[in-house]
Amino acid sequence: MAEISTTDNIGSKITMALKAGSGVDINELATSLSEAESMPTINAVTAKKASATVSISGYGVLKTGVSSLKAKLDALQDRDTLLSKSVSTSHSNSTDAEISSQSLAKAGTTRIIIHTLARPEVTEVLTAGGADFSSAAASISGLTTVTLTSDSQSSAIAISDTTPRGIVAAINAANLNGITARTLNKNSSGTAVSILVEGTTGANNSFTITTNLSGGAELTRTEKQAAQDLKLKVNNLEWVYRDTNSPTDVIEGVQLRFKTASTTATRNIVVSSNSSGLKDSIDSFIETYNDLVTLTDYLTGDKDADDELAGSLSSDKSSVNLLLSKTRSLLNLTSASASNGFSNLRDIGISSILGGKLKLQESVYAAAVKTNFSDIRTMLTADTNDQPASSLQTRGLALDASIILEALVSDTGSITTRKTTAETAVTRYADELLKLQERLDSAKQRYLMQFAAMETLVQRSKNTGDYLTGQFKAMESMYSK
Secondary structure, eight states: OOOOOHHHHHHHHHHHHTTOTTOOOHHHHHHHHHHHHHHHHHHHHHHHHHHHHHHHHHHHHHHHHHHHHHHHHHTTSOGGGSSEEEEEESOTTTEEEEESOTTTOOSEEEEEEEEEOOBOOEEEEEOTTSOOBSSTTOOOTTOOEEEEEETTEEEEEEOSSOSHHHHHHHHHHHOOTTOEEEEEEOSTTSOSEEEEEEOOSSGGGOEEEEESOOGGGSOEEEEEEOOBOEEEEETTSSEEEESSSSOSSSSTTEEEEEOOOEEEEEEEEEEEEETHHHHHHHHHHHHHHHHHHHHHHHHHSOOBTTBTTTTTTGGGHHHHHHHHHHHHGGGGOOOTTOBTTBOSGGGGTEEEOTTSOEEEOHHHHHHHHHHHHHHHHHHHHTTOSSOOTTOOSOOOHHHHHHHHHHHHHSTTSHHHHHHHHHHHHHHHHHHHHHHHHHHHHHHHHHHHHHHHHHHHHHHHHHHHHHHHHHHHHHHHHHHTO
């Protein structure tokens, strides 16, 4: 790129200050002429670059809008999610239950009798004579190691602080199969302390604890509570055992929490289902669709100096309208798994209104769901769960519609392609502006050189004129005497 020396400006200003040369600011003149040549093109390219730059953001927002609509269709693809599941229990004071998986939970009643609750082993450690320690800081002579054995695993734990407090800290730091320890103060003065070692719930989680001490110096260990499993009878069948009181697999899709046991009380766990899941998904789809229509109007509408996204895709309105027409086609898309006269979204009460937005005719929808819920579910899901887009089996309407939208937002989709084109254009315009700026600087340099030469000629002419004027005045003065 040609560079213009700062001395060009200084020379021009000195020449003018001395009233030498033509008196014209040649730097300003050179700048004006060079800009007159180049600025129209620079301004045009700059405007194109700005338009392409803001369109990148516009396509990004549009892609998000279409992706959101696709997500709403995805929520309608699985047969087991169209019914909302809830759970209740006949003994809420002793048993908690909540749905952990809408797709796995099945409507029905499960009868449970709790024979025993799961519990951990608890062992108390006392002095060699079976007495409490005098304090948590009481010294235990000769102690170097405590060994824990659980589930065929054994860990010899070195004890550096040979006190009840030190034993507790070392066991907790070892973290063997969840075994923990704590000190227990048996009176308010803290002079009667024992060590409680506790495992995790379940019969298989029992443990043993030994030390390096032997003979009369051995610490006394007493099992205060044996480990045991949760024992249930489910629907009067065989006993079921678990190592936790919060099983997730006794009733599919339901998290249970048992608080008390009773061999005589039958607890009824009732899973209910209703079609509110379908209604919520339909409402969400319509709302998101209408938001997309509003978004496209905003992106292709009037520009706003205070909002660069407004009208950011107005120059590509035809492409945006083509995309929107593909989303509108979803309303008339025919399901490959049509059932009993239900083949498209219009059949369940979804219709278009003024402006291209959608509306749910509540009475039509309610009547359809009341008498033909299973047909609607078949139409939307083909009675499948987690069916992949690549499946060769018959697909439901929701999956087919989602595939159409995926073609718009995928890495090779039309929106991504338009966005990539805009990004390429921005790079091209940036390169073009660099070249135009170089041309502008070069033109200014050329004009400055030409005007500098002109100023030299003007100054010479002025010098010759000044000399001749002086000579004439001298001659006039001489002959006038």
